Amino acid sequence: MPDIRTMYLQVLQVLMQSGPEEARSYSSTLKPLISSMPPQEVTLLHDRCMRELTGPARPEDVVLYYQQSFQILSEAISFCTSQSEQVGREPSRRFTDRLMQDSSYPPSNSKYENVLQHMDSGIALFDQxxxxxxxxxxxxxxxxxxxxxxxGRTFYELVRLRKLSRGMRKLLIKLHREMFVYRLPFQEVLDEKGQHFLVTAKYDEELDGDILISVKDVTDFKRIEQSVYYNDKLAMLGKIAASIAHEIRNPLTSIRGFIQLLQPELLRLGKQDYADIILSEIDRANDIIFEFLNSSKPTAPVKQKIQIASLIKEVVLLFESEALLKGCDIQLSESDPNLYVWVDVKQIKQVLLNIVKNAIEVMSDGQKEHGLIRIRTIKVDHQVWIYIEDNGRGMDQKTLSKLFDPFFTTKEDGTGLGLSVCYRIIKNHGGVIHVESEVGEGTSFRIQLPLN
Structure with a gap:
């Protein structure tokens, strides 16, 4: 006969594969095995089994598994409670109260309370x-x-505690409305620090009016999920780019050739401007296709040793005149002449050109009387940090969160691929690109590249 742990694992596996209804039929075989177990041991068993099962699971499925498994845990604890009361043992339904109050369960020595106290989920029990x-x-x-x-406090007394932050107080009031008033079984919330929490509530007649609350930090799962989502978007981008390259680029080349052949005739008719416009628009379409291709083909960087100061100076020289025409200055701080990096020069130059160009375009919209772009480099441990800062209009948090997403742009004629390509290039170099910005205060890009 299989042991309790094996049976419990089987029930949870059926839950994940076939759903709660199918799992209940399997759990009927499990109940006789756990009837003699204290609820504390069932909780420990559940926690260990869930850790084992969700280890290889996809990040986007883990949250759902925990939501469903909480119902199995609650039913198991309720069953243990009813069995212990029928045979006249210490009632287990209020085992948490006994751990806190009864001298036969000293809080400092109870291994069962220690299990509950050190679970990676927050546990709360409100009585009737x-x-x-x-x-x-x-x-x-x-x-x-x-x-x-x-x-010993009510919910309303909890939210009035002075040590509770204002943001958390608002979050708790929202949860109370959703889960206590509207009786929603679970909620996913975001706190003031940007952490994601999965909150699950269990309302069961077998709990005799008590409400069991579980709070789990799923921030890491969300980050992995966003990473998977980002990679999926890049994969989709690759397919679109390949299709566009094959279907559009060749016809554009043919059209351009015929327009060039017609140029002498158009010049004779005084319509040379038409030819110039057509050719410029074809070139613009080719540039967009080129950006698609660069986004979809993660080419490995061909690295060479270069002085970081000379690389940045080249970028500044390219934009110096354009910046003056648009009413902004580029300020380049002195860099260590002995600071060298191993990079793909063309790719890193593309990143710097893209960021500086964006800064100039943002500050040429007339919102600032005098635009300023500051570029500086510092050595931090085994990295070189390149700062590109401007005093433009800045960005809000919503824009920042999507800044490197393919196709996301705030420009009317933008493709939304420039910064996405920059992100990929820096990542392929083993570096990091970080952005800080506030509305009205400007934006700061920090590029971190390894020295070797």
């Missing part, structure tokens, strides 16, 4: 009168409150 009867350490960390200051 609305008082918080149990809260573990992780919940206190999430809320930024001492655990002891929360026990």
């Amino acid at each position: 009168e609305g008082f918080l009867s149990f809260a573990n350490v992780k919940l206190g960390q999430f809320l930024g409150l001492p655990r002891k200051s929360m026990i």
